[in-house]
Amino acid sequence: MDAAPAVEVVGLVKRYGDRTAVDGLTMTVSRGTVTAVLGPNGAGKTTTVETCEGYRRPDAGTVRVLGLDPWRDGARLRPRVGVMLQSGGIPTGARAVEMLRHTARLHAHPVPVDLLVDRLGLGSCGRTPYRRLSGGQKQRLALAMAVVGRPELVFLDEPTAGLDPQARHATWELIRDLREDGATVVLSTHLMDEAEQLADEVVIIDGGRVVAEGTPKELCDGGAEDALRFSGRPGLDLLSLLRALPEGTTAEEVSPGSYRVKGGIDPHLLATVTSWCAQHGVMPDRLAVGRRTLEDVFLELTGRDLRA
Numbered sequence: 001m002d003a004a005p006a007v008e009v010v011g012l013v014k015r016y017g018d019r020t021a022v023d024g025l026t027m028t029v030s031r032g033t034v035t036a037v038l039g040p041n042g043a044g045k046t047t048t049v050e051t052c053e054g055y056r057r058p059d060a061g062t063v064r065v066l067g068l069d070p071w072r073d074g075a076r077l078r079p080r081v082g083v084m085l086q087s088g089g090i091p092t093g094a095r096a097v098e099m100l101r102h103t104a105r106l107h108a109h110p111v112p113v114d115l116l117v118d119r120l121g122l123g124s125c126g127r128t129p130y131r132r133l134s135g136g137q138k139q140r141l142a143l144a145m146a147v148v149g150r151p152e153l154v155f156l157d158e159p160t161a162g163l164d165p166q167a168r169h170a171t172w173e174l175i176r177d178l179r180e181d182g183a184t185v186v187l188s189t190h191l192m193d194e195a196e197q198l199a200d201e202v203v204i205i206d207g208g209r210v211v212a213e214g215t216p217k218e219l220c221d222g223g224a225e226d227a228l229r230f231s232g233r234p235g236l237d238l239l240s241l242l243r244a245l246p247e248g249t250t251a252e253e254v255s256p257g258s259y260r261v262k263g264g265i266d267p268h269l270l271a272t273v274t275s276w277c278a279q280h281g282v283m284p285d286r287l288a289v290g291r292r293t294l295e296d297v298f299l300e301l302t303g304r305d306l307r308a
């Protein structure tokens with residue numbers, strides 16, 4: 001069997017005019033995994049993924065997808081790779097399920113269309129022209145089109161953006177089943193719970209480079225002593241807080257309005273922080289003690305929350 005990784009990107013550089021969107025990015029996606037690509041807006045996720053899909057040519061570096069060059073070997077890769085686009089590519093007058101049946105016929109062993117229609121709740125809009133579908137219906141149709149050919153590798157760009165919770169869970173189940181069947185899934189997302197729920201590996205991109213990668217557990221455990229975290233209004237007087245805390249404690253504002261206190265976390269320290277907040281009219285929102293969440297890791301690395 002072909003042992004090449006599903007995706008191997010080495011030193012990728014991509015520029016738009018004098019703007020460098022991807023700046024020496026290196027990442028590997030192992031076969032049979034779900035990898036979440038996270039990053040703030042403008043980090044270079046879409047450019048990287050579009051290069052892997054063969055839509056963009058690298059300015060430097062190499063990209064291999066299933067062992068092939070997506071720019072040159074597009075024709076060989078197309079039947080093996082599913083791509084979910086955020087928009088475009090579908091004629092506006094085409095009827096949803098007809099489009100899906102048409103796509104299925106192009107593949108040797110498609111997933112039964114009725115099954116997909118049922119699982120993604122597309123039954124009610126089967127005869128609706130594409131232009132009349134709601135945003136969520138378009139999104140689900142794009143997902144169905146990406147997976148109907150049983151691809152070995154699927155790229156999903158924010159697959160659940162704008163979906164209601166029910167459709168989101170149906171999508172997550174479908175992604176889990178794809179992995180169960182041995183497919184590799186690369187998904188870009190803004191949703192931490194999506195990454196935490198689905199991803200075997202997480203790659204965090206910022207400024208066109210990978211700033212962290214690993215399993216969600218590795219990323220959350222990495223170098224972290226326990227800390228107390230809370231949110232409040234930005235710009236709290238941390239010197240005043242520190243004066244109330246035992247020596248050796250640190251307190252910082254990791255991003256505007258997000259605070260982290262480290263060192264000797266115990267009930268006494270927790271009480272001191274909440275009492276300081278009470279004295280200063282601060283409601284410590286999302287107060288938590290313990291291991292970092294993926295969201296904390298992201299915030300600490302990029303200084304921004306995912307939607308910033």
Ligand SMILES: Nc1ncnc2c1ncn2[C@@H]1O[C@H](COP(=O)(O)OP(=O)(O)OP(=O)(O)O)[C@@H](O)[C@H]1O
Pocket residue numbers: 016019020021022039040041042043044045046047048
């Ligand atoms: N076609 C283009 N022409 C010029 N600049 C572009 C183009 N596409 C992207 N860029 C710029 O390249 C950088 C990376 O953009 P990219 O879309 O890859 O980031 P992203 O991480 O996918 O962001 P988002 O989460 O907002 O989709 C940004 O600064 C963006 O403005």
